[in-house]
Amino acid sequence: MAVRGAVPEVIWARPERTGRGPRPAYTRDDIAAAAVRIADAQGLDAVSMRHVAAELGCGTMSLYNYVPRKEDLYELMVDAAGAEHELWEPGGDWRADMRRVARQTRELMRRHPWLPRLMSPVYGFSPHALRYLEHCLACLDPLEAAYGTKLELIAMLNGMVTTYVRNELDTAERVRALPWSEDEENAVRMAYLGGRIASGGYPRMAAAFMEDAGPIDLEAVFERAVERVIDAFAPR
Amino acid sequence: MAVRGAVPEVIWARPERTGRGPRPAYTRDDIAAAAVRIADAQGLDAVSMRHVAAELGCGTMSLYNYVPRKEDLYELMVDAAGAEHELWEPGGDWRADMRRVARQTRELMRRHPWLPRLMSPVYGFSPHALRYLEHCLACLDPLEAAYGTKLELIAMLNGMVTTYVRNELDTAERVRALPWSEDEENAVRMAYLGGRIASGGYPRMAAAFMEDAGPIDLEAVFERAVERVIDAFAPR
DNA sequence: CGTAGTTACGTACACCGTACGTAGTGCGGT
DNA sequence: ACCGCACTACGTACGGTGTACGTAACTACG
Structure with missing residues (x-):
């Protein structure tokens, strides 16, 4: 045209x-x-x-x-x-299906690290986005709730996954524009943060950092978050 | 320097x-x-x-x-x-305090519509961000949970509020760069969406749009979302 | 008091999105 | 069959961007 x-x-x-x-x-x-x-x-x-x-x-x-x-x-x-989203025949267990949706979306975004930044409700009605949305709704057929509630669940889960992956990838993507490495960036930020915490002005943050000494398990954090969102919409 | x-x-x-x-x-x-x-x-x-x-x-x-x-x-x-965040003496009811945090953050972002786009974990350790984080942790003192869990709660609530406000403002902010108005943009997108739904290929979406004829109540949706996140972390 | 390290800022470069003009191509209507 | 027009292709040009670099003025320290 x-x-x-x-x-x-x-x-x-x-x-x-x-x-x-x-x-x-x-x-x-x-x-x-x-x-x-x-x-x-x-x-x-x-x-x-x-x-x-x-x-x-x-x-x-x-x-x-x-x-x-x-x-x-x-x-x-x-x-x-969105075309890479694999759709399946819903199995009757909506919680399991939503878990699978969340995990798949996360994998998709890790494959395409630019995706979280482009996520917008405006792009939510492209052909493949519509297929995906309809599929999510089909997965939620066993859940007894109004469509409005189901849409809220899908939005919240998608939003959570997007935010999560974005946070996970943010430094890595940001550092591309910088003239130094991701490790240098992290090191310098951690050094600063350590100094602030040592200042004594943030007792609870200091305690939090004492508690979690080791590296955090991203998989476990993600799985917990998914479970929490799903639980928030489960009846009872 | x-x-x-x-x-x-x-x-x-x-x-x-x-x-x-x-x-x-x-x-x-x-x-x-x-x-x-x-x-x-x-x-x-x-x-x-x-x-x-x-x-x-x-x-x-x-x-x-x-x-x-x-x-x-x-x-x-x-x-x-972040300096505009008003901090208060936590009142002992962590759920009420977290509700207040969420609402205040939302208001802040509506006052500065560019904020959601700039939200990044990398910026999460600026002086005022640290004060804010410590304040949230103080509000959560009555909650019996590990600091790791509390941080997950704060991250999830913040992320949810950010996502929510971003979606709310996205079209309005995006349309600034476009040579036509927000109303025209919405009209043309709604017309397209209507056509797709009428095609019959998305029966559940069609049903969803039948169900919610009127305009959605953004306040109510937000309050429900906040409550769900808080509930997801409440004991029992 | 000299000098080193800072502030101020003009110029220049590479890159961006895109408006516009022009040439060539092939389908639709007559 | 053929004319005309709607389309594709694409070079040029404009106004914008972030920022590297060179230079001049200034001030606190040795």
Whole structure:
């Protein structure tokens, strides 16, 4: 489609091909895949129109035939990642199914560390996001609750998983832009934090750090959090 | 401090004044306040080194005497916002205190809509963030649990509030960069969503939208979520 | 009192998103 | 069959970004 002017539009409502004119050299999936490849390898900030175009092997401005704004490129990326969600036949135990949903989402985000940063309710209605949402609702069929409650459960679980993975990956992703290593960054921050705690102004934090001397078990923390969210919605 | 080369460093460990040389024209707080003013008025994307410098009334590069990287400017902003957290004497009812914490954080983020986007565990150890964390732990003194559990509670509540407010504000903040209005954006997305649902491919989503015809009560949803998180950590 | 370390800041570079103009291509309507 | 138009492709250009670097003025310490 042409529509060169600035017009409110959802990328999913725009047809990929209109029949008139030369056939496009790439599909939307090609473009999303190229952007995802770059983001996976070099981080989200490396996803520029120029880079994606170069990865595809076309001129920068040709991209704008497929994607009216960079924002829409992000939307394609999120949907492409959502396509990796594996859906299964719900087994009747909604708690088990939700656990599986949470774990799978976490794995997806660890595979694509840029995903948490792009998560937005605005992108929540892309084709694959809709499939995913419908699947979650199907998993929740055995739960006796209003759809409103079920949607709140899904939102809370998804939000928790996103926040969790983001925190887990944040330093690693952030440090890409920095001229020093993640270890150096952590070391210098820990040294500062140690100094603050030693100042005596934060007795409870000091006690907390005394208590948990060893490295924290991320898996266990995640599993506990999932269980807590699920419990919060279980009847009784 | 000079340190022109790229050296790992925490902004809070760097002294504001070293004695030698002309006295700086601004304090760190001046700079943070200027950046916050711009972000509040024009959105986070308007916070550029040039804009902030202009707001202060100095040359762009002078800012780099106070803040080695833009990243650190963000850190100052988050800390400045954290300074607005009002701390109180914990009243002995940790559930009530945590409710108050959650509501206050939400209000803070609605006052500074850019805050959710900047929330990061990396910024979690700024001076005011430390005060806030210690205060939360103090509120949790009556709760009989390990400090590890208390920290998990605080993280989950904070994360939930952040996610919630972000979702609430996302379209509004995003639409600043778009050449059309928030209403147009919403209208066009709702039209698309309506079409998808009408397609019959998502029966449960269709049922969900049938159920909740009216506009959702954001306050009630938030309060329910807070209560659920608190309940998830309450003994028994 | 000299000098080293600081502040101030203009210039310059590489990169970004994207508006716009132009050329070529192939389907739809006549 | 063919004309015209809607489309694809893409180079150029503009206004913006973060920040490396060079230079000049200033002040506290040895």
